[in-house]
Amino acid sequence: MISVDPSSFNCAELKRFLYDYIERELDDAILIALDNHVICCPDCEHLVNSYRDASETPREHLKQPVSMPGDVKFQIVESLSQSEK
Numbered sequence: 001m002i003s004v005d006p007s008s009f010n011c012a013e014l015k016r017f018l019y020d021y022i023e024r025e026l027d028d029a030i031l032i033a034l035d036n037h038v039i040c041c042p043d044c045e046h047l048v049n050s051y052r053d054a055s056e057t058p059r060e061h062l063k064q065p066v067s068m069p070g071d072v073k074f075q076i077v078e079s080l081s082q083s084e085k
């Protein structure tokens with residue numbers, strides 16, 4: 001459990017929890033506190049809106065592996081096919 005005092009939430013807290021806030025993966029008290037902050041803070045409202053737009057793509061998008069050079073891929077495929085024998 002994250003220990004924070006929701007009444008002290010400010011822009012720094014919002015940025016700190018931004019990702020989880022967008023995903024609604026925080027304690028209800030924290031979500032409500034952040035909601036309340038965003039409502040009265042145009043800067044954070046803008047931040048949340050732009051982040052939401054950017055996260056329209058599924059979460060898996062963020063987990064994309066770094067692309068490997070072709071020869072490394074080939075070696076992996078080769079070792080896999082060898083282990084199947």
Ligand SMILES: [Zn+2]
Pocket residue numbers: 010011012014037041043044
């Ligand atoms: Zn703010």
